Amino acid sequence: MGNTVVLHKGGGKNLILSLNSRRFVLLKKIAGMRATKFLAIIAVLFSFTVVAGAGTLEDVKARGKLNCIISSGLAGFASPDGKGGWQGFDVDFCRAVAAAVLGSGDKVNFVPSTNRTRFAQLNAGEGDILFRNTTETLSRDADLKLTFLPINYYDGQGFLVPRDLGVTSATQLAGASVCVQVGTTTELNLADYFRFNKMDYEHLNTGTNAESIIMYESKRCNVYTTDASALASTRAALKKPSDHVILPEIISKEPLGGAVRHGDDRWADIGKWVVNALIIAEEMGITQKNVKELAKKPGNNPSMNRFLGTEGSMGEMLGLDKDWAVNAVSAVGNYGEIFERHLGFNTPLALPRGLNASWKSGGLLYAAPIR
Amino acid sequence: MTQKPEPMNEETKSAAENYAVIMRDVHKWYGKFHVLKNINLNVGVGEKIVVCGPSGSGKSTLIRCINRLEEHQQGEIIVEGIELSHDIKNIESIRREVGMVFQHFNLFPHLTVLENCTLAPIWVRKMPLAEANAVAMKYLERVKIPEQANKYPGQLSGGQQQRVAIARSLCMKPRILLFDEPTSALDPEMIKEVLDVMIQLASEGITMICVTHEMGFARTVGDRVIFMDNGEIIEENNPDDFFLNPQHERTKLFLSQILDH
Amino acid sequence: MDWLFLDAAFTGGSRDECSAKAGGACWAVIGERLNLFTYGFYPAAERWRVNLSFVLLIFTLIPILFEKVPYRKYALHIAVAFPFVTAWLLVGGLGLTPVETDQFGGFMLTLVIGITGIGFSLPIGILLALGRQSRLRAIQIFSIGFIEFIRGVPLITLLFVASTMLNYFLPPGVTFDLLLRVLIMVTLFASAYMAEVIRGGLQAIPKGQFEAADSMGLHYWSAMRLIVLPQAMKISIPGIVNTFIGLYKDTTLVIIIGLLDPLGIGRASLADTRWTGLSTEVYLFVAIFFFISCFGMARYSQHLENKLETEHKR
Ligand SMILES: Nc1ncnc2c1ncn2[C@@H]1O[C@H](COP(=O)(O)OP(=O)(O)OP(=O)(O)O)[C@@H](O)[C@H]1O
Ligand SMILES: N[C@@H](CCC(=O)N[C@@H](CS)C(=O)NCC(=O)O)C(=O)O
Numbered sequence: 020m021g022n023t024v025v026l027h028k029g030g031g032k033n034l035i036l037s038l039n040s041r042r043f044v045l046l047k048k049i050a051g052m053r054a055t056k057f058l059a060i061i062a063v064l065f066s067f068t069v070v071a072g073a074g075t076l077e078d079v080k081a082r083g084k085l086n087c088i089i090s091s092g093l094a095g096f097a098s099p100d101g102k103g104g105w106q107g108f109d110v111d112f113c114r115a116v117a118a119a120v121l122g123s124g125d126k127v128n129f130v131p132s133t134n135r136t137r138f139a140q141l142n143a144g145e146g147d148i149l150f151r152n153t154t155e156t157l158s159r160d161a162d163l164k165l166t167f168l169p170i171n172y173y174d175g176q177g178f179l180v181p182r183d184l185g186v187t188s189a190t191q192l193a194g195a196s197v198c199v200q201v202g203t204t205t206e207l208n209l210a211d212y213f214r215f216n217k218m219d220y221e222h223l224n225t226g227t228n229a230e231s232i233i234m235y236e237s238k239r240c241n242v243y244t245t246d247a248s249a250l251a252s253t254r255a256a257l258k259k260p261s262d263h264v265i266l267p268e269i270i271s272k273e274p275l276g277g278a279v280r281h282g283d284d285r286w287a288d289i290g291k292w293v294v295n296a297l298i299i300a301e302e303m304g305i306t307q308k309n310v311k312e313l314a315k316k317p318g319n320n321p322s323m324n325r326f327l328g329t330e331g332s333m334g335e336m337l338g339l340d341k342d343w344a345v346n347a348v349s350a351v352g353n354y355g356e357i358f359e360r361h362l363g364f365n366t367p368l369a370l371p372r373g374l375n376a377s378w379k380s381g382g383l384l385y386a387a388p389i390r
Numbered sequence: 391m392t393q394k395p396e397p398m399n400e401e402t403k404s405a406a407e408n409y410a411v412i413m414r415d416v417h418k419w420y421g422k423f424h425v426l427k428n429i430n431l432n433v434g435v436g437e438k439i440v441v442c443g444p445s446g447s448g449k450s451t452l453i454r455c456i457n458r459l460e461e462h463q464q465g466e467i468i469v470e471g472i473e474l475s476h477d478i479k480n481i482e483s484i485r486r487e488v489g490m491v492f493q494h495f496n497l498f499p500h501l502t503v504l505e506n507c508t509l510a511p512i513w514v515r516k517m518p519l520a521e522a523n524a525v526a527m528k529y530l531e532r533v534k535i536p537e538q539a540n541k542y543p544g545q546l547s548g549g550q551q552q553r554v555a556i557a558r559s560l561c562m563k564p565r566i567l568l569f570d571e572p573t574s575a576l577d578p579e580m581i582k583e584v585l586d587v588m589i590q591l592a593s594e595g596i597t598m599i600c601v602t603h604e605m606g607f608a609r610t611v612g613d614r615v616i617f618m619d620n621g622e623i624i625e626e627n628n629p630d631d632f633f634l635n636p637q638h639e640r641t642k643l644f645l646s647q648i649l650d651h
Numbered sequence: 652m653d654w655l656f657l658d659a660a661f662t663g664g665s666r667d668e669c670s671a672k673a674g675g676a677c678w679a680v681i682g683e684r685l686n687l688f689t690y691g692f693y694p695a696a697e698r699w700r701v702n703l704s705f706v707l708l709i710f711t712l713i714p715i716l717f718e719k720v721p722y723r724k725y726a727l728h729i730a731v732a733f734p735f736v737t738a739w740l741l742v743g744g745l746g747l748t749p750v751e752t753d754q755f756g757g758f759m760l761t762l763v764i765g766i767t768g769i770g771f772s773l774p775i776g777i778l779l780a781l782g783r784q785s786r787l788r789a790i791q792i793f794s795i796g797f798i799e800f801i802r803g804v805p806l807i808t809l810l811f812v813a814s815t816m817l818n819y820f821l822p823p824g825v826t827f828d829l830l831l832r833v834l835i836m837v838t839l840f841a842s843a844y845m846a847e848v849i850r851g852g853l854q855a856i857p858k859g860q861f862e863a864a865d866s867m868g869l870h871y872w873s874a875m876r877l878i879v880l881p882q883a884m885k886i887s888i889p890g891i892v893n894t895f896i897g898l899y900k901d902t903t904l905v906i907i908i909g910l911l912d913p914l915g916i917g918r919a920s921l922a923d924t925r926w927t928g929l930s931t932e933v934y935l936f937v938a939i940f941f942f943i944s945c946f947g948m949a950r951y952s953q954h955l956e957n958k959l960e961t962e963h964k965r
């Protein structure tokens with residue numbers, strides 16, 4: 020298109036145009052580097068300064084509080100209650116880590132973040148750990164220098180549309196205008212999907228989920244795409260949820276997990292094993308209710324005893340108290356309890372366990388053993 | 391182009407005692423434009439000088455050099471025994487002794503008449519408020535508008551405003567007063583009230599340098615008239631001789647023009 | 652209208668309970684979260700400190716804003732202590748339980764940022780505006796550089812730099828309170844715009860005013876303070892108030908550094924599964940708050956303009 024314009028112009032103008040277009044390409048290149056990545060890379064470049072301090076574990080213990088980066092409001096995952104606290108699936112993982120490290124699930128400072136700034140905030144040391152609907156990807160792991168904790172939610176990207184649009188499959192979305200959040204994997208998947216299926220679309224970038232809802236409700240876009248779990252949560256947040264449908268296609272893998280900064284393996288281990296412990300607790304039938312009782316009178320199940328800290332020195336190896344796992348579970352319950360409390364059928368999100376069931380019930384949750 | 395002030399020689403020192411203002415070989419340029427050329431002027435203590443000349447001849451520039459609103463580039467200017475130099479302390483102490491009345495009054499619109507008059511005494515002379523008010527009222531009476539003291543300048547007529555401006559200058563008890571066409575922005579009926587005040591002032595012994603074309607004023611109070619053209623002092627004489635018997639061709643031409651009107 | 656009041660439900664524990672009661676708006680969500688909207692995450696036991704600061708604020712503002720207040724002169728002197736007293740009250744220490752500034756939120760956060768920004772950006776803006784016109788090259792270059800740099804960068808970027816990048820330039824172990832960094836950035840940002848507004852005012856002052864001041868022997872600073880600035884400020888009032896309002900509204904950007912202003916609280920609250928779908932109510936509530944305060948500022952500036960207008964009527 021640009022070329023034809025150049026051809027029709029006179030010599031002098033031609034030069035200007037071509038110069039401009041070259042500069043334009045350069046600009047596009049810079050602009051194409053997404054802000055998230057740009058910011059995060061700058062953050063990474065300097066991150067040794069932060070890491071150079073004492074270990075994160077020591078920092079957290081000295082502070083007496085865990086700084087945990089969460090989303091700034093996504094139903095079921097993180098939202099403030101009326102009493103000055105936060106509630107949600109991600110929030111409970113924060114509390115579990117705090118309980119394991121500091122003995123109490125209340126010793127958390129929650130640091131709300133946006134998609135765009137979350138990694139920079141983590142790398143800048145504004146938080147010790149991040150639990151925020153974050154998809155594990157190669158580039159985030161290697162390039163943005165994050166260490167991912169075990170997946171705590173197996174998700175995939177879907178599409179939400181108004182029922183009266185009459186669309187029943189994502190393949191009918193040609194020409195649609197789609198709301199998508201900047202700085203996310205979903206933004207990239209969306210482009211891939213439409214290109215692969217040779218469909219045109221228009222995309223409207225939003226900064227937060229709340230913004231997407233406003234755009235979607237005011238019909239600035241007629242499709243909203245993000246992680247299916249978040250779609251369920253968004254749908255529940257709409258004025259009349261039954262007027263909207265989530266299309267059957269799941270176009271990507273979105274394994275969501277917590278993350279910490281590169282370079283502090285000890286701290287990464289703690290995050291990793293707290294998540295594992297919550298999953299294992301469900302496998303072993305350890306619940307928020309019975310965990311204290313069980314810990315009081317050790318039984319003859321060795322793996323249960325190792326979990327409860329009544330046998331072996333698992334906590335010590337992590338640099339924690341021996342009842343680290345007990346504290347985590349008594350603070351928030353096991354994985355299944357957390358799921359049901361915030362996402363399950365008794366919540367407006369009504370998400371099925373699906374892939375997020377324990378491997379024993381046909382799901383993908385399969386945590387390495389505490390041994 | 392600027393020169394370091396030279397130490398005053400003996401001659402200058404003794405002269406400074408008799409003269410309020412000494413200008414010696416003063417030159418000034420605006421960029422390339424030579425606006426003052428070789429000005430030599432001594433103003434005696436208590437002397438009344440009237441400066442006239444065609445528009446653009448450098449009259450304003452001349453008197454504005456005396457209180458350093460404009461900077462000269464060559465020659466020396468000594469005011470009340472202090473040589474004007476780059477030293478801001480020098481400049482400020484000269485300005486304390488030299489009052490100026492402008493063509494467009496330049497009153498401070500956000501202050502009342504009284505506040506206009508007391509501002510400098512309070513902040514420059516560090517006079518207590520009560521005393522400054524008393525002094526201000528004294529001079530407002532002298533210029534015959536004490537009843538306007540609490541109004542804002544915008545509420546006064548042009549003549550009244552110019553009289554306030556004169557009172558404002560007087561409140562600093564200056565030894566020299568500079569006037570730059572104080573009546574030329576006024577309607578004819580107001581010119582007289584301002585001139586009357588100036589004539590009265592003249593009788594009180596203050597040194598006055600006055601750019602004006604008011605011949606009546608010049609003849610009543612002027613000790614000497616200076617005629618400028620093209621940045622030069624062309625002619626100087628006592629008023630009677632100056633007006634009745636001009637020597638220079640350009641002076642004659644100028645006088646014929648202003649007299650015709 | 653009916654929706655707003657008549658058909659609205661004012662109590663209830665969730666959206667469902669609301670709709671069971673009435674078909675209109677569900678204000679119960681605001682009721683339940685009023686504390687959250689007001690104090691953010693400030694610990695409940697310490698909220699009296701916020702309240703006290705607010706009362707102090709009102710007592711400080713009255714003599715500053717209105718001329719006909721008894722003992723105004725003394726009140727203005729006492730007002731100087733306000734920032735320090737409030738900072739101590741809100742942050743704690745020296746006998747009070749310390750409160751982390753990341754617990755600040757809601758209206759209180761908006762007020763803290765807004766008032767700090769407004770209070771400090773005006774004097775800094777004046778200095779920058781004067782600096783920009785200064786005859787001293789170094790000062791002039793610094794002022795122009797600063798103003799143009801800040802105006803060339805969006806506030807959101809500055810906030811981001813404040814929240815993350817600054818850490819890297821500080822020696823390890825030195826922490827620098829996040830809110831303080833934001834306050835500094837917001838203030839600098841507003842100062843640059845303020846400087847330009849005031850410069851416009853300065854340029855509108857006739858040369859004769861400077862000359863009259865000079866010819867009286869007034870020092871530069873006295874001339875500025877007594878003659879030039881009062882007039883320049885008067886001319887600039889609409890621009891100044893605009894900058895204030897802009898700054899005040901910009902506080903909603905603090906979300907990107909993990910602080911929640913009323914809008915952030917509102918958005919986050921909508922993510923509570925009990926209250927989802929009530930966006931109209933929540934946004935309306937937040938909008939009303941901002942409207943009232945911005946409208947108040949605009950009205951006050953009008954009042955000020957009128958007053959000054961009659962004072963130096965031409
Ligand atoms: N700031 C300036 N920069 C450049 N040129 C100037 C400046 N001020 C004055 N001039 C020029 O210098 C010359 C003398 O100006 P000046 O104001 O002294 O004249 P004047 O004799 O007072 O005239 P008038 O009777 O019109 O007031 C004029 O030609 C004017 O254009
Ligand atoms: N999993 C994807 C998408 C993450 C994402 O978009 N999260 C949204 C929900 S869909 C969110 O947390 N929104 C809350 C907010 O905007 O603060 C990623 O990691 O990039």
Ligand SMILES: [Mg+2]
Nearest residue numbers: 449450451571
């Ligand atoms: Mg002139």
